[in-house]
Amino acid sequence: MRGNEALATGMASLLLFFSSMPICQAQLGLGEPKVSCFDSYLHDLHVAKKPTSVTVAKANTANALPTLFGEVVVIDDPLTEGPKLTSKVIGQAQGLYAFTSQTELSLFESHNLVFTDGKFKGSTLIVMGRNLVPLKVRELSIIGGTRAFRLAHGYGVKQTYSNDTTTLNAIEHYNVTVIHY
Missing domain, CATH: 1.20.5 (Single alpha-helices involved in coiled-coils or other helix-helix interfaces)
Known part of the structure; x- marks a missing residue:
């Protein structure tokens, strides 16, 4: 009782x-809620001169499974206007992802989109959700934000733009729709 x-x-x-x-x-x-939509590209560079994603924990069995179950990666990935790493940087995706499935390539992601340039400079969005990597289109939740994105909610859609399976470097097209005040 x-x-x-x-x-x-x-x-x-x-x-x-x-x-x-x-x-x-x-x-x-x-005031009244606003809706903002924007596109960017997230560069997740695991093997590079200056990596933007680093494995910080790994279960003893992670390499035995093709899903990397038990691996945790911390990120500080650049967000750019275009797909090339030389494109204008508008911010960073800072946070982590963990491989969370024993049977499929699935990530739990939690990161902040930190805007360092442009219309939303100084603002952040909090992104969280499941990223089932083999899917062509994946959707993550926007669960909050700061400054221009106070009381934000919405979603981010990720699509793999390019992926190098030998280096684990990936570029993802990130389309975000957010309601904020």
Whole structure:
């Protein structure tokens, strides 16, 4: 019985929190929500003169499985306007991904898109979700942000632009749609 009371109290608290969000938005003077869409390219360079992704943990069995289950990688990948690494850099994708499936090439990703140039300079977006790598199109959730992206929510669609399986270097086309205040 005690568990049900705790669950009811927790649910009531969440309901109160989410029902008060429109009031808080009005009090903060955030105005009406905006929708922003943008394209960029994420360069995940595992083997390079200056790597942008580094393995920081690896289970003893990770190399025995084709899915690399148990490997954790930290990233500081450049976001560029175009697919070439020499394209204008507009930010960084900073965070991590972990290989989380024993049967398929699947990642759990959690990273910040940190904008260092352009319209959203100084703002961040928080991205999280499952990335089933073999799929042509993968979708991740936008779960928050800062500055221009306060109270952000939305999604990012990733498509592999190029992938070198010998070096594990990849370029992904990143299309983001976000609602923010």
